[in-house]
Amino acid sequence: MGGGRKGIAPKNLAEWPAIRCSGACERFAINLTHEDDGRVSVTFDDLPGSTWGKDESEAMANALDALGTALSMHVDDGEPIPAPKAARGRPVLALGALDAAKLALHNAMIAAKMSNVELGRRLNLDEKKPGIRRA
16 A cells, blocks of 8 residues: 555446455445535545545545555554445445455454564565565
8 A cells, every 4th residue: 555556536436446355455435525615525434534625526536545544554553454334325435456455464464463574484585685575
């Protein structure tokens, strides 16, 4: 996640892709609130942060970055990613396949109480070798 992630915000909600990965990385429903000044605010269930846009399309595009930031905060703090709640007619954002896989691994490692060092050992990787450890 982070700088290398490229999010695309389709205008048609039916175009948003669904990513399947162990239940915790699927599509995240967003809460759109139309403000008195015309802006549209976006929040997520069970995740910190919010964003806004001058209209729904811009708010949803901005929500991709806000979702990435909120999920990164959980990863950085070593917390599991909460399973998304049912959309129930709300717009949704889906993660790219690589981000979904990273979050599924993150949750699996927490559930197994496995450190990065232990994962590397099990994969027979030496984290001191160049190119093994990534930011």
